[in-house]
Amino acid sequence: MAVKNLLPLAGAVLLAVSVSACTSDLSSSNHNELITLVDQGTFSAGGSVIEAKETYDPYHPKPEGMTLHGDHASVFYQIPQNARTLPLVFLHGAGQSMRTWQSTPDxxxxxxxxMLKNDYAVxxxxQPRRGDAGRSTVAENITATPDDQLWYGQFRMxxxxxxSPNSQFADGEEALDQFFRQMTPNTGAFDQNVISDAMSAVFDKISEKGGILVSHSQGGGPGWLTAMKNDKVKAVVSFEPGSNxxxxxxEAPEPMENNGFFGKVAAMEVSMDDFMKLTKIPIIIYYGDFIPTAPTHDPHQDFWRCVLxxxxxxxxxxxxxxxxxxVVHLPEIGIYGNTHFLFSDKNNHEVAANLLAFLHEEGLDRR
Incomplete structure (x- = not known):
């Protein structure tokens, strides 16, 4: 059942809305092209419930008599006019939320x-325990530990x-400030199974015809699991997935030693039956620039050398x-200067053009 039937707009018919991208004094891009939407909204998918152990007393409430709904995914969707058959489902990476895919830091x-302008529903x-899906069923101690500069390096800025020389990351201190401020903590332990269960529920909810999973970084691991759990995942696009x-x-390679701060780059082993499910769909994996081919003293780049x-x-x-x-390593096809956030770098339209070509080549852009 499609989400638009689960979450109808006010009134009996869908309302067509023309919107343009948010304007910003940081931007020199042309935002005048309109996007005509026939539906948009929000919903939750998956998750679990901690059940009450006692009868609820409204005059003396205590945790044992109440429930807790958590570990679900929170989804914001937009469906353009004349949308293509397969929507894109975006899963962010570590320290990020859906904001990753929205306006760039500049x-x-x-x-x-x-992708909306190219007629894809988004x-x-x-993910569970992050951002708008922050209601966790497990406790977490969130500390205010300074770490901006570590991530600056780890994301190859x-x-x-x-x-980095000739970097495509947005120029200026204001853009960097905006980037740091889009990061957000986990409200519970990162759990690939919890996330992939919720992502599978998202695919069950959005369309009987399935969709295309687009993941980034730490979202890569749960993304592979989601594709193995649910055959409604018709393709996987993964931007710079890390370990797992x-x-x-x-058949897994030995864990790869590196000079980074996150330990060995290791694979996960799955059954042959589960792995074979990944052979039934198109997969494309993108990596940006500043990834060496030989060991280096730069701990961040050396980590990504092993990941690639x-x-x-x-x-x-x-x-x-x-x-x-x-695997598309962008410098090898003449696209240079990209960071870990290649889809929001200054040349993100060039990166998107390559993605659109892949979707067309694989017949994933049909209507």
């Missing part, structure tokens, strides 16, 4: 609007305060089992 249009997800690439038992090697091994394994997976 106020240009993000992948959300770019479903932006906050440079070694703070220097920018799935391999059939007995693991991604290539994963794609090779998928293809060896009859699948259709590819």
């Amino acid at each position: 106020g240009r249009e993000g992948l959300q609007n770019i 479903y932006l997800v906050d 440079g070694l703070y305060p220097k920018r 690439f799935p391999f059939p038992k007995g 090697k693991m991604a290539i091994a994963f794609a090779d394994t998928v293809n060896a089992h009859g699948g259709n997976a590819r």
Whole structure:
């Protein structure tokens, strides 16, 4: 059942709305092109309930007599006029929320609007225990620990305060301030199974015809699990997934040593039956610039060196089992300067054009 039937707009008919991207004094982009929407809204999917252990007493409320609904995904969706058959379902990475896909740190249009203008319905997800889906069933101690400069390096913007040479990350201190302020903490422990269960519920809710999963970074691991759990995932687009690439038992590479701060880059083993589900759908994986081919003393870049090697091994394994997976390292196709956030860098339209070409080539852009 489609979401628009579950969440009707006021009145008996859908309302067509023309909107443009938010204007910003940070932006020099042209935001005048209109997007005509026939539906938009929000909903939750998946999750669990901590049941009451005692009868509720409204005059003396206590936790044992009450329930807690949590660990669901929170979804914001927009459906354009004449939408293509398969929508895009976006899952963010570590420290991020659905804001990842929205306006860029310097106020240009993000992948959300770019894909809407290309007639794709978009479903932006906050994963369980993050952002608008912050209601967790497990406790978490959230500390105010300064870490901006660590992530600046880990996301390959440079070694703070220097920018990587010819970086495509947005210019100026205001853009960097905006980027730091879009980060948000976990309200419960990161759990790939909890996230993938909720993501599977999202796919069950949005369309009987399925959709295309678009993940980023830490969202890559739950993304592979989601595709293995639900055949409504018709393709996977993954921007710079990190560890937790799935391999059939007995075929996973050894964990890869590096000079980074997050330990060895390791794979996860799954059953052959589950792995074979990934061979039935098109998969494309993107990586940006500033990833060396040989070991380096830069801890951030050395981590990504091993991740890229693991991604290539994963794609090779998928293809060896009859699948259709590819890794696109942007500098190798003439697209330079991209950070870990390649879909919101200054050349994000160029990156999006490559994605659109992939969707067309694989027949995923049909109406």
